[in-house]
Amino acid sequence: MSAPLHLYLHVPFCVRRCTFCNQKIYPATPETCKAYANALLAELEATAPDFSGDPVQTVYWGGGSPTALSQDDFARIMRRIRELFSLAADTEITVEALPNRVDASWMVAFQNTGVNRLVLGLATARIPELERIGSANNMPSSETSLILPQLFHLPGYEATLLYGIPGQTAANFATSLRFAVKYKVSALRLDPLTLPKGVEETVCRDEVPAMLDYAARHLTEKGYHEYLPGRWAKLGQECRDLLARQSTENYLSFGPGTTTRVDGGLSRNTENIAVYTLHPQEPELLYKPVTRA
Structure with missing residues (x-):
């Protein structure tokens, strides 16, 4: 009997590491990205037969930065996903992207592969504040990334904003929030900045309650609602992938360091990218069961 299915594809590459980034990411080179794309395809092909006919509700590309892959490799993987799995016309297909990596050519690639949702990592x-966190974003790229989805009629685009940036005040945060809302984003994620261990910075913790209070009032006034903690959306624009992660539905994750849920059981993929790239079709080397605490 078929069951709802969700797919997550992890791309652990970034052109540049932000100062406070806690993720395990690797430098993006054409050679490493090509090898990784081939490994993702091999893992997808090895996994798909066990889920033949299960209707895929969501496909989520996260990272790192999925746009570190070439557009050809991105399209190649999306085509193969459609061949291997059962995707419907309304399957939510989301890609995380940094504003400085979104341009018209990527928007065409998204259109051609059926991507219908972007998550734009504005940060601020x-x-x-961009300089303080070492972000490669700038204001022109941020504005462009919010305008392009409208020009290309992308159904949904979401902005991620950080609060608790060193030196950030409630007024500063309100400026960033109004900036995103001005461009009619369909959803927003408000995430606390997490400092890596050993990093000492002056963070205005006393300002955080005022930031969140302002966000709640302003977003409610603008027609958004909070459907998960820190996750705001216009009605009907909630991220179905995020909701799926809170459910018990089968959630297949591809790439190193990811966690898969099948029939309530969890397994963790190897965090060793070299092992993953060389052995993407050898489950005994890749997966370990996760014991719930």
């Missing part, structure tokens, strides 16, 4: 709309 203030240049001093």
Whole structure:
């Protein structure tokens, strides 16, 4: 009997590491990205037969930065997903993207592969704060990334904003929030900045309650609702992938360090990218069961 299915594809590459990034990411080179794309395809092909006919509700590309892959490899993987799995016309297909990596050519690639949702990692709309966190974003790229989805009629695009940036005040955060809302994003994620261990910075913790209070009032006034903690959306624009992660539905994750859920059981993929790239079709080397605490 078929059951709802969700797919997550992890791309652990970034052109540049932000100062406070906690993720395990690797430098993006054409050679490493090509090898990784081939490994993702091999893992997808090895896994798909066990889920033949299960209707795929969501496909989520996360990272890192999925746009570190070439557009050809991205399209090649999306085509193969459609061949291997049962995707419907309304399957939610989401890609995380950094504003400085979104341009018209990527928007065409998204259109051609059926991507219908972007998550744009704005972080902040203030240049001093972008510099403070070592982000490669800038204001022109941030504005462009919010305009392009409208020009290309993308059904949904979401902005991620950080609060608790060193030196950030409630007024600063309100400026960033209004910036994103001005461009009519369909959803927003408000995430606390997590400092890596050993990093000491002056963070205005006393300002955080005022930031969140302002966000709740402003977003409610603008027609958004909070459907998960820190996750706001216009009605009907909630991220179905995020909701699926809170459910018990089968959730297949591809790539190193990811966790898969099948029939309530969890397994963890190897965090060793070299092992993953060389042995993407050898489950005994890749997966370990996860014991719930």
